[in-house]
Amino acid sequence: MRKYFITGLLILVPLAITAWVLHAVISTMDQSLLLLPVQWRPEALIGFKIPGLGAVLTVLIIFFTGLLTKNFIGKYIVSLWEKLLTHIPIVSSIYSSVKQVSDTLFSSSGNAFSKALLIQYPREGSWTIAFLTGKPGSAVAKHLEGEFISVYVPTTPNPTSGYFLIIPKKDAIELDMSVDTALKYVVSMGVVAPEVAEQAAAAQNKICN
Template sequence: MERIRRNIMAGLLASLPLLLTVWVVGIVFDFLVAAGRPLVLAVAGAVDTWAPGVAMILQQSWFQTGLAAFVTLLALYVLGAATTAVLGARVWHLFDRLMARIPFVESVYGAVRKLIASFQQAPAGQQRVVLVEFPNPQMKTLGFVTKVFTDTETGQEIAAVYVPTAPNPTSGYMELVPVENLVWLDWTANEAMQFILSGGTSAPDRLTFGKS
């Protein structure tokens, strides 16, 4: 029984990276399919009158899945190429201004845009990746500083820290932490994300655990 238990645990640990990879890829693939499927269905409806055979193929679930994912990837590529060009950047800026004028939509869209921008540029020239005390002073967890406030009464600097969960960084919680209680790391955002996704197994060799 001990050998059976040991072999099962060894097999689980050996397959865990593959299972997590399949899980993450599955989430991304489902998103791509869901985003591209309406366009595939619209094309199938448009060609049904003059090419029913083609429409029948387009309506097959397996074909919709593959084509929808391909169309979405192609659209993301074109969008990324356009936003990096000068003219595309201007058009995207105008689109942002339009979204900012739509009630309710502006709240959600603007919040997401600010979150993405906060990860692209560190506040006040400081490093973004930090350690915060959790769940007790002897233990710390990894977080990302998204904004730094100033207490209107005391003048103390307070940092808004997003603490992601592992291995799924899309869920987490927010903490307001005095800046002097943070431990600033010289990790990049990509290194920190690899650390979270890998459950701590993939990380830089350098680490400052105490106050810097």
């Protein structure tokens, strides 16, 4: 009985968490419908809400925003908008910080999370997974002797929080695994071995192809 119960948990818990996350994301994105005039909303047109319609609207808004800002006029409007935000005391600090992070993470030319590393943390003799984020800026590098790198050490099981460290390059070991595999290893608290994760990813790619 215990064996069957645990097997059922292993199957249903990931499905339940996935459904909960998707529901939370879609419900949040559905709030974009509030941008529409009241008479244009589904409940006014057909008498009931359509779950997921706001998600579609959000994707379209993001797509057309990116499309419009690719031309000269769009870039000029964005630059004016950013200049306006930088002159608002509290908003300027929040916006500039978030923009720097997003530009680093989503830029196609960025080096964020480019490699999975093995480093000693939080003390010598203890090892953990870290991700290469780049090199220290000139203002920091001039105070350091030797070659240093910037790394991000995620927490487990929530990798969205973690610690930023600047360590000597010689103290980091580059791992022969993808960033996705390393993240799965961290999230699973070491339960899902890298070899298993790599095999699962390969099998999934084979099915998709």
